[in-house]
Amino acid sequence: MDIEYYVEQYGDYLYRIAYIYTKDRQAAEEVVQDVFIKLYETQQFEQKSSEKTYLTKMTINRCYDYLRKWKAKKAQIVHYFMKQEPSGEQVVVEGEERDVIVEAILKLPLKYREVLLHYYYDDLSIAEVASYINIPESTVATRLQRARQKLKDQLPAIEWEVLRDV
Structure with a gap:
């Protein structure tokens, strides 16, 4: 399994999803990293759905795990999660x-x-x-x-x- 392909193809997309769920940049990075590690270790993608669907579902589930784990922790979020180009x-x-x-x-x-x-x-x-x-x-x-x-x-x-x- 070529994990680099998955990271390059879906990394940013999965990060944005994880960020929306966790509202924390570090947590989002950890969630996505966990998803790719799990994918690499198990290599259980059976192609019953698209790669994107499978990885998205894994990311959402990891986010839920994170949120359950840190339910009591609340953080103020006022960061940008989308790039902004200052021109015009x-x-x-x-x-x-x-x-x-x-x-x-x-x-x-x-x-x-x-x-x-x-x-x-x-x-x-x-x-x-x-x-x-x-x-x-x-x-x-x-x-x-x-x-x-x-x-x-x-x-x-x-x-x-x-x-x-x-």
Whole structure:
């Protein structure tokens, strides 16, 4: 098994997912490292799903393990998890808006963050999100609706296109 291929192909993607769940850069790095170590040691990928799906599910499960382990530990998060290129007024404005949205999303409970992440960031359908996190589709739809409403309440002065019809 060529572990370097998996790290190069999926490392950044898995890190972003882990960061959304853990809200901690070091923890996200550790989670992703654990995923790759486990993949290398067990070499149990049976190709019943895509590599990306398999690794994503492993990452989510490791994040849940981390969160259970550190449940009592709370940390303030105001860091960026997306790169921002400072060139031109539009890029600055978009970066500021993105930061506000990211900050608001990170304040949401995990059950809402994870459906938003998979639905909007990964561009998955409700059925695919339900499959990833092992909950009914109706629960995903409800959580999406509630997450949008919570974001709308947090960002009242800003009219975000995605929140208009909530």
